[in-house]
Amino acid sequence: MGRYMLRRVGLMLVTLLAISFVTFWIIQLPPGDYVSTLVAQAEARGEVISPERMAAMRARYGLDDSFLVQYWNWISNIIFRGDFGDSFAWNRPVSTLIWDRVGLSFFLSVSTLLMVWAISFPIGIYSAVKQYSPGDYVATFFGFVGMAIPEFMLALVFMWIGVKYFGQSAGGLFSPEYVDAAWNIGKLMDLFSHLWLPVLIIGISGTAGLIRITRANLLDELYKPYVITARAKGLPEWKLLLKYPVRMSLSPFFSTVGWLLPGLISGETIISIVLSLPTTGPLLYGATLSQDMYLVGSFILILSALTVVGTLLSDLALAWWDPRIRRSYQGS
Amino acid sequence: MQELENQLESRSGGAASALDDRPTPDPAPAGGAPRKGRRRTKDTARGTASQWTLIWKRFRRHKIAYVSVWVVVAIYLVVAFAEVLAPSTPAHQNATYTYAPPQQLHVYHETEGWGLYVHGFIVERNEETFANEFEVDESSYIPVGLFVDGEEYTMWGLFPMNTHLIAAENPEDPFYLWGADRAGRDLLTRVIYGSRVSLSIGLVGVALSLILGIALGGISGYYGGKPDTIIQRLIEFLMSIPTMPLWLALSAAIPTSWGPLQRYFAITAILSVLGWTGMARQVRGRFLSLREEDFIMAAQLDGASKPRIIFRHMVPSFSSHLIASLTMSVPGMILGETALSFLGLGLQSPAVSWGVLLQDAQNLRTIETSPWLMLPGLALFVTVLSMNFVGDGLRDAADPYK
Numbered sequence: 063m064g065r066y067m068l069r070r071v072g073l074m075l076v077t078l079l080a081i082s083f084v085t086f087w088i089i090q091l092p093p094g095d096y097v098s099t100l101v102a103q104a105e106a107r108g109e110v111i112s113p114e115r116m117a118a119m120r121a122r123y124g125l126d127d128s129f130l131v132q133y134w135n136w137i138s139n140i141i142f143r144g145d146f147g148d149s150f151a152w153n154r155p156v157s158t159l160i161w162d163r164v165g166l167s168f169f170l171s172v173s174t175l176l177m178v179w180a181i182s183f184p185i186g187i188y189s190a191v192k193q194y195s196p197g198d199y200v201a202t203f204f205g206f207v208g209m210a211i212p213e214f215m216l217a218l219v220f221m222w223i224g225v226k227y228f229g230q231s232a233g234g235l236f237s238p239e240y241v242d243a244a245w246n247i248g249k250l251m252d253l254f255s256h257l258w259l260p261v262l263i264i265g266i267s268g269t270a271g272l273i274r275i276t277r278a279n280l281l282d283e284l285y286k287p288y289v290i291t292a293r294a295k296g297l298p299e300w301k302l303l304l305k306y307p308v309r310m311s312l313s314p315f316f317s318t319v320g321w322l323l324p325g326l327i328s329g330e331t332i333i334s335i336v337l338s339l340p341t342t343g344p345l346l347y348g349a350t351l352s353q354d355m356y357l358v359g360s361f362i363l364i365l366s367a368l369t370v371v372g373t374l375l376s377d378l379a380l381a382w383w384d385p386r387i388r389r390s391y392q393g394s
Numbered sequence: 395m396q397e398l399e400n401q402l403e404s405r406s407g408g409a410a411s412a413l414d415d416r417p418t419p420d421p422a423p424a425g426g427a428p429r430k431g432r433r434r435t436k437d438t439a440r441g442t443a444s445q446w447t448l449i450w451k452r453f454r455r456h457k458i459a460y461v462s463v464w465v466v467v468a469i470y471l472v473v474a475f476a477e478v479l480a481p482s483t484p485a486h487q488n489a490t491y492t493y494a495p496p497q498q499l500h501v502y503h504e505t506e507g508w509g510l511y512v513h514g515f516i517v518e519r520n521e522e523t524f525a526n527e528f529e530v531d532e533s534s535y536i537p538v539g540l541f542v543d544g545e546e547y548t549m550w551g552l553f554p555m556n557t558h559l560i561a562a563e564n565p566e567d568p569f570y571l572w573g574a575d576r577a578g579r580d581l582l583t584r585v586i587y588g589s590r591v592s593l594s595i596g597l598v599g600v601a602l603s604l605i606l607g608i609a610l611g612g613i614s615g616y617y618g619g620k621p622d623t624i625i626q627r628l629i630e631f632l633m634s635i636p637t638m639p640l641w642l643a644l645s646a647a648i649p650t651s652w653g654p655l656q657r658y659f660a661i662t663a664i665l666s667v668l669g670w671t672g673m674a675r676q677v678r679g680r681f682l683s684l685r686e687e688d689f690i691m692a693a694q695l696d697g698a699s700k701p702r703i704i705f706r707h708m709v710p711s712f713s714s715h716l717i718a719s720l721t722m723s724v725p726g727m728i729l730g731e732t733a734l735s736f737l738g739l740g741l742q743s744p745a746v747s748w749g750v751l752l753q754d755a756q757n758l759r760t761i762e763t764s765p766w767l768m769l770p771g772l773a774l775f776v777t778v779l780s781m782n783f784v785g786d787g788l789r790d791a792a793d794p795y796k
Binding site: 073076077080081088091206207209210211212214215218219221222225226323324325327328329331332335336342346347350351358359361362365366369370373 | 627630631633634635636637638639640642643644645646647725729732733736737738739752755756758761762765768771774775778779782783786
């Protein structure tokens with residue numbers, strides 16, 4: 063187990079390195095650089111920046127260095143000083159802009175993950191045990207519909223229903239009086255009262271997918287000889303179900319974090335833009351539109367890093383949960 | 395979303411076959427001599443029918459998928475004959491009818507008798523908001539005809555024509571079955587034209603991912619060892635990145651000076667660069683299991699070359715699975731393009747795609763007053779849903795010998 067963990071952590075570090083490299087490459091993609099953006103801004107204000115000053119600034123930011131040197135400067139600043147560079151549009155260090163939003167984003171994604179599990183697990187089990195019952199057909203139908211509706215469409219429809227029939231906007235995570243307030247019990251309760259809608263919208267496609275997986279996995283287990291043996295022993299049906307096949311089919315709950323989490327972050331990004339939630343989505347969106355590339359790069363880096371860490375934790379949880387997987391790593 | 399489904403399939407290993415839980419016909423004969431006889435003939439038919447006949451037979455048993463396949467065919471016919479099917483042309487504006495609500499198509503009129511017609515509008519300008527307000531004018535009668543001459547267009551960019559399948563007989567009359575947008579353009583026409591971009595991007599994108607997926611998945615599965623490890627790590631890496639932020643960043647890097655066609659291909663490339671992973675995993679899995687099969691060993695002992703083994707023996711035996719997973723990944727591409735265009739980072743007007751059309755519905759005030767602007771979403775929903783059903787049916791039917 064120890065060796066497995068070590069190997070996985072090592073692999074994660076390599077992945078993170080690759081992500082940071084790709085991210086930096088994307089930052090560099092658009093034509094022009096930081097200084098040319100500054101110059102353009104200054105010219106828009108009617109100021110003129112002399113070529114000497116431009117050269118000095120380029121030297122100061124190291125923009126004439128080779129790609130690798132620039133990459134090293136960027137990544138070493140992040141690792142050793144927590145400095146993500148400056149946002150062009152906000153004219154502030156990126157790190158002061160993002161942490162609140164990253165926190166809320168991740169809170170939203172994890173809440174959604176928990177909801178997805180809480181809903182899809184019982185429904186999936188029911189669907190498998192009562193295969194081809196009306197309930198199963200309803201669940202299957204819901205599954206397909208859930209996978210076919212794009213999240214932003216769902217958000218639009220909910221917003222429309224909210225305005226049309228309840229006379230209130232569904233956007234935002236806080237009531238107006240709490241937006242700038244410090245954290246307290248009231249604000250937390252307010253957050254929860256707003257949270258359910260985005261969580262529901264982001265979670266629907268994941269829930270639909272997971273219901274299908276749980277059902278399929280459980281169906282695989284349900285008719286195996288060990289279940290028949292247990293039944294022949296006279297074990298009560300519910301106890302038998304929970305103790306053997308359900309336990310076996312639980313593995314996907316850990317192993318699916320790896321694909322569920324990136325999907326949730328993606329969904330969260332676009333939903334936040336539509337519902338204007340104070341998470342990373344709208345800021346990232348604004349930054350991509352204005353080609354504010356340090357901000358964009360930092361967001362991608364942080365979101366991907368958190369996703370990779372989440373996947374690692376889920377893999378470790380899977381190894382802890384499932385002795386077969388644990389053993390396969392002990393052997394090698 | 396679709397992409398999730400694909401990932402989920404490939405991640406959970408045997409889930410592809412695990413999801414195959416359709417009722418298999420009871421092989422045990424229920425007894426009685428005549429039944430036995432019938433079963434034997436059926437078996438012989440099974441033995442001689444080609445693989446694709448068997449797949450088609452099995453596919454037809456999945457009723458929803460069978461219906462959906464015709465829906466998909468119909469949708470692609472709309473794509474092919476967009477110009478004729480649309481009542482107008484996508485750029486045709488009429489400032490009098492900005493945000494005109496959808497009109498209802500009637501077939502029987504009290505005085506005029508049978509025949510297609512719609513009611514006109516009484517248009518009043520609201521002095522406070524300067525918006526046009528519409529009231530259906532029950533007394534007006536706008537005859538609607540089939541194959542009428544209307545707005546001029548060039549069919550497939552080749553033949554100048556002006557025939558429309560359904561349109562108002564007098565081109566000056568308002569005819570908005572799905573309502574009008576902010577410039578008084580017919581939404582139905584724009585949805586029909588938009589299907590061209592939205593649906594073709596799915597096919598082109600999937601074709602690109604197919605090439606990448608087969609090449610890399612094939613190398614990975616056939617050779618194994620080092621190349622396999624490297625490609626697997628690459629796939630895991632790409633799968634661990636949240637796609638939406640990356641799509642946003644990459645499409646923001648597309649130069650604004652690029653024309654619609656260049657943007658179209660850039661978006662397609664962006665979608666498929668991240669989309670090939672599921673396909674590659676599928677191909678690799680098939681290669682791994684086929685490598686052990688007896689007929690492959692027989693071919694090797696016969697002295698067949700590697701390319702011949704791959705393309706003559708291996709690829710045909712999993713092409714049905716390949717088609718199934720291709721079908722399942724088209725909707726993901728379509729949804730991706732729509733999402734990007736919806737956010738203003740994909741295609742941009744004057745190009746017309748469903749995502750571009752839905753951009754108009756982004757504003758809460760607009761959808762409150764003109765909810766029909768969400769109709770392109772309905773078209774999207776029907777398309778994606780039926781493609782998912784077809785994919786599901788194909789996956790179940792892909793292995794007819796089971």
